[in-house]
Amino acid sequence: MLNNIMIGKYYPIRSKIHFMHPLSKIICTLLFISMLFICNSIELNLFMCALVLIMILMSHIPVKIYFKAIKSLKFLLIFIVIINYLSHATLEITIIMMLRLVLIVLYTTILTLTTPPNEITYGLEQFLSPLKLIGVKVNRIALSISLALKFIPTVIDQGNKILKSQASRGIDYDNSNFAGKFMAIKAMLFPMFALTLKRANQLADVMEVRLYNISEKRTNFRINKWKFFDTYLTLIHLALFVAIIVKEVVV
């Protein structure tokens, strides 16, 4: 039912990308997204597609899993086309915008599929650690992000259960037309919201009971080591970033 949503789902296999340091993956993702916003020609965007394709192949995750992630974007893509059509944008701009969206989702999907939520939090904490110097409570931000990421599959599971319950009583999401799907989603929102709040409260209670203290310094269960491949891939991304800035902004 809602199985197409791949955000926050970890795919446990062995690959070079899986074994990378989460910090390097986050830096590469941010560099990639920044590059995308600078690329203003179709040729450069196609080059970025090639880069994503290489990363996808290196992750050893079946391509159809990534297709699932794109499939959930179809309504947003249709929306982009309509907005561009109404604002009389050229075809080139429309294609670039659609490519950007698809590529951002694909690249971030590589990050979430190859990195467990805990590792992403660890990477974010490391990435934001310089902000500690100016008094930002980085561990709080990292905890919030980690909880949000962990909640996505929970909320999806919850939604699936409600959709199943609706299906057993007459509204079948999978086998109905657009109006039926709309009805199913509409009826699902209220209980999803109520149950998610309930779950969040339960989680907060469980953390309290287990004496979670945010101000204490926390250690990590797994120690990640920065390897040669991390430096290699980050440098490639950095070099591409500089090259694209030179080409698109300076020249």
Place this chain on the structure above:
Amino acid sequence: MEIKFENVSYIYNNHTPLSKQALKNINIEFKKDKINGILGGSGSGKSTLVQLINALLVPTYGKVRINRFINQSGKKIKDINKLRFDVGLIFQFPEEQFFNNTVKKEIIFGMKYFKYKTKNIDKRCSDALKMVELDDSYLERNPFSLSSGEQRKVAIASILAFNPKVVILDEPTIGLDGSSKNNLIKLIKMLKNKYNKTIIVISHDVDMLHKISDHIFVLDKGEIVLEGTKYEVFSQPEVLDNYGIKCPKIMDFSNRVLSKKGIKIGYRDDIMDLIKDIYRYVK
């Protein structure tokens, strides 16, 4: 109504590293107009099995025949709503199956979407509530604010309201106190005896299953390991013990008397009947 599993296997997340086989080559037929119990430990595939009957899941291999409908991979069921109209499923956690803000809306939901032809939906709604021993004062209450026992009753009422031919109850006694449990047992028996419904009950509660079931299937690690009438199944305590299932107390007593004293007092459903038997024997 015929419900038959033919070589059914179900694998969650098939062809991914997260794949997990929930059911292995199941070949069973549920007894028509009887109470069928499904017994098994956690994660043995009980809930998956019943979701296949309601076509909420499609078998990875094999097929499930539900009257004229066939649930099998690669073939969509035509009129799937007619199948679901005939098979009412009450989920394990009732609070997860509510999506309306009043009990009334929750109960009439099924009737509304199955295009139930009844002029008096309100009366049907009150009758369904009465069957689970709740009164009309609950109609305008929010189902999320009820106690877990009341929520379970509302969940049962919302299925009984559209009068399905088959009623499936997934762990119905969880969260119910002693008297509510007895009332539920009475209700299940009444559905079978008075309305001739085929009932499928999933439970860990062997005493409850012993009280109500006519036929029992024992599931272990996705396979049917024992099947038969309740007496056939529960008279094999050593076999059940291998699967981590204990005998109902009343049958356990009879089995112990037989093994330790060599006295065959027979199996009884009701404790009073057993006491009478013992009294007769002593006399």
